[in-house]
Amino acid sequence: MEQLNAWFTELLADNAIFTANTLGYYLDGLGNTVRLVFLSLVIGLLLAVPLAIARGSRRKWIKWPVFFYTYVFRGTPLLIQLYMIYYGVVFIEGIQDTILWVVLKDAFFPALIAFTLNTAAYTTEIFHGAIKATSRGEIEAARAYGMSRGLMMRRIILPSAFRRALPAYGNEVIFMLHASAIASVVTIMDLTGAARFVYARFYAPFDAFLFVAAIYLCLTFAILYLFRYLEKKLLAHLKPING
Amino acid sequence: MIDLQGYGPRLLEGALVTVEVAVLSLLLALVLGLLTASAKLSRHRLLHRIATLYTTLIRGVPDLVLMLLLFFGGQMGVNAITDWLYYQFDVDIFININEFVAGVVTIGFIFGAYMGETFRGAFLAVDSGQLEAGRAYGMSSRLIFRRIQFPQMMRHALPGLGNNWMVLLKTTALVSVIGLSDMVRIAAEATKATHEPFLFMIPVAVIYLLIASVSEWGVARLQKRYNVGFGEADEWNN
Amino acid sequence: MKKLLTLTLLGMFLATGTAEARGTDEVRLAIDVPYEPFVYRTPEGELAGFEIDLGNELCARADLECTWVEQSWDGIIPGLLSRKYDAILSSMAITPERENQVLFSIPYYNTPSVWITRRDRDIDISDKASLEGLSVGVQRGTIRDSYVTQMYGDTLDIRRYSSSQDVANDLVAGRLDLSFEDYPLAVDTFHFNEADSEFKQIGDSIKKPVSIFGKGAAMAFRKRDEALAEKFNAALRDVYADGTFDELMHQYFDYDLSLPVGE
Numbered sequence: 001m002e003q004l005n006a007w008f009t010e011l012l013a014d015n016a017i018f019t020a021n022t023l024g025y026y027l028d029g030l031g032n033t034v035r036l037v038f039l040s041l042v043i044g045l046l047l048a049v050p051l052a053i054a055r056g057s058r059r060k061w062i063k064w065p066v067f068f069y070t071y072v073f074r075g076t077p078l079l080i081q082l083y084m085i086y087y088g089v090v091f092i093e094g095i096q097d098t099i100l101w102v103v104l105k106d107a108f109f110p111a112l113i114a115f116t117l118n119t120a121a122y123t124t125e126i127f128h129g130a131i132k133a134t135s136r137g138e139i140e141a142a143r144a145y146g147m148s149r150g151l152m153m154r155r156i157i158l159p160s161a162f163r164r165a166l167p168a169y170g171n172e173v174i175f176m177l178h179a180s181a182i183a184s185v186v187t188i189m190d191l192t193g194a195a196r197f198v199y200a201r202f203y204a205p206f207d208a209f210l211f212v213a214a215i216y217l218c219l220t221f222a223i224l225y226l227f228r229y230l231e232k233k234l235l236a237h238l239k240p241i242n243g
Numbered sequence: 244m245i246d247l248q249g250y251g252p253r254l255l256e257g258a259l260v261t262v263e264v265a266v267l268s269l270l271l272a273l274v275l276g277l278l279t280a281s282a283k284l285s286r287h288r289l290l291h292r293i294a295t296l297y298t299t300l301i302r303g304v305p306d307l308v309l310m311l312l313l314f315f316g317g318q319m320g321v322n323a324i325t326d327w328l329y330y331q332f333d334v335d336i337f338i339n340i341n342e343f344v345a346g347v348v349t350i351g352f353i354f355g356a357y358m359g360e361t362f363r364g365a366f367l368a369v370d371s372g373q374l375e376a377g378r379a380y381g382m383s384s385r386l387i388f389r390r391i392q393f394p395q396m397m398r399h400a401l402p403g404l405g406n407n408w409m410v411l412l413k414t415t416a417l418v419s420v421i422g423l424s425d426m427v428r429i430a431a432e433a434t435k436a437t438h439e440p441f442l443f444m445i446p447v448a449v450i451y452l453l454i455a456s457v458s459e460w461g462v463a464r465l466q467k468r469y470n471v472g473f474g475e476a477d478e479w480n481n
Numbered sequence: 482m483k484k485l486l487t488l489t490l491l492g493m494f495l496a497t498g499t500a501e502a503r504g505t506d507e508v509r510l511a512i513d514v515p516y517e518p519f520v521y522r523t524p525e526g527e528l529a530g531f532e533i534d535l536g537n538e539l540c541a542r543a544d545l546e547c548t549w550v551e552q553s554w555d556g557i558i559p560g561l562l563s564r565k566y567d568a569i570l571s572s573m574a575i576t577p578e579r580e581n582q583v584l585f586s587i588p589y590y591n592t593p594s595v596w597i598t599r600r601d602r603d604i605d606i607s608d609k610a611s612l613e614g615l616s617v618g619v620q621r622g623t624i625r626d627s628y629v630t631q632m633y634g635d636t637l638d639i640r641r642y643s644s645s646q647d648v649a650n651d652l653v654a655g656r657l658d659l660s661f662e663d664y665p666l667a668v669d670t671f672h673f674n675e676a677d678s679e680f681k682q683i684g685d686s687i688k689k690p691v692s693i694f695g696k697g698a699a700m701a702f703r704k705r706d707e708a709l710a711e712k713f714n715a716a717l718r719d720v721y722a723d724g725t726f727d728e729l730m731h732q733y734f735d736y737d738l739s740l741p742v743g744e
Contacts, residue, residue, distance in 0.1 A: 071452075072452065075409075075451060075452045077414070077417075078413070079416040079420075080451070083430075084440070084441065087440070087650075088440035090440075090650075090656065091434070091654070096654070105656050107640065177305070181306070182307055185643075187640040187641060187642060192308055192311075193641075195311070196555075196641075199315060201578070201626075203558050205311070205319060205559065209311055209312035216304050217304055220302075220303040314556070315556060315559055318560075318565075319562070319563060322562065435650050
């Protein structure tokens, strides 16, 4: 350990760009990226479950607004959604005097709101598809047991839909991680923001951006393996017995 | 009608830039995708490895980071090469990686990886019996590709290609970050200058939705065309 | 297959941009627009401002054919090195980091930087403890970014923007507590010297340390273009000597930003 430490210090001493100081920026950036992505995914997931159920409702006045929401948020770039929330709300007359401003003033919350609404829209559609794909047999069996609609949703449909949605949701998590890079556009010092700062300071695009690309790559692989593990564990029963 | 405060024409110009970037990068992505798919399906091990490395790396790094890398770093890289040419051979050329080129090349490169996966899956889905039948008829391999393999592959690839195009379209918004005046950048500038929150952003969002809807319709029509002869079969299977 | 590959590579090369031969007597000057009153666009779309006038004057005296290239601050030095243009004339301060990359002319003006806040705010910039949690906006990669990063990195929440205009917008919107700006730009954007302005300057104007703020703003060239830099240096001494610089300056500023030449 001691040796490793000494080797690392020496390595850092040799270059002008990756000093302890700039690495600190990358570390803070990592923290901000993880916080932003994690929070928006969790809140987005919580929003998506009821929305997905509503999306499959037979009542038009429930179904259509949800459809409209997912259509708009999936059909337009996240950057526009971020701009609308970050720059747009500022110019609403008198917003600075309301309590909302406490939340909107910082760059973090507008970005969190935009990311959450965006991922909730995609996740809603993923769950909706998974719910629709529930086999009729499962539903009939539940009915035969005399389950109420709510109970059936909770015990039968949702658990099996979640499992089926897992691979697609894993993709959405990776997409969200990558999409979060645009947070740097509204001054958030996320990983990409740190890279842009280091680049502007030293005019060294390769060092600044390749380094951050490597970090994103590691994060992507970590997510990928996490979901593979989850799939293996949760979808084991779907595999052929002798497979 | 809505009063765009004089920004109307510039917004339209921006929309044109968006469409240009999208279409050109789509073409690049299709070419790269076909090359990647053939490399991945070939028995050549080196080609296979290069293609795998390409798709893995590209899909592991955010689009914006790749774009910044190419826009800011690409020029320095290209210069190192042209400078070397200049000193070695007295060949004096200057290759300009501007925002437009960086945008198109990055987006084309990123989606080339996704297209590669789509094409690979589609090639594998073509029934090998069909190719054998072609050979039995004495068709040349080129003719088999053109008459049998390609049309059938397209049938399997179209839903994936359509999907990739929709994502690509939205990705073009990122070129505004490196300074290209696409409709997103112009809308952002107009918003800041006029202090009108949604006057410019909403029309831009609507244009994106319009292009997406038109493409959806187009993909559905193409799908119908490539499905000719399979319609009845599908009904039978149901 | 091979043919296809060759064609693709060729196509990519063509798509990668226009190959141009390097110009001769034509000089392309890069500038980050807008930076009022140094440079801005008139409603008709023409470039105007102090640095535009100054640059045109210098080119006329050096007998060079000049064209202006608009370039965002982020990419202005890489753009010079990559020959997108031949010189930068865009209020660029001479700093050691930049001197590693480019060749500077003699400085042609020097202005301090100032802290700006809303008039109703009561902030004491010298009391570091009281600054904890306040936000300041700066343009990314400027000397002002370096200054706040080095001096206030552990107290202030530093927000870095791509353009000075975005900083101004967020200060006006109330999203930022402070802005650290170049003096002339701050005068022009916030009118903080006028009684009815919403904004005010706090603390002293700042020009030091020289290790961060440098000796003033200068033109930047590629290191090997010493001859070109020398032509502009001569022209700069010339406009200073015959009073043209002062004349231009007074068209845009009611204070003095000139330097003793050769300093």
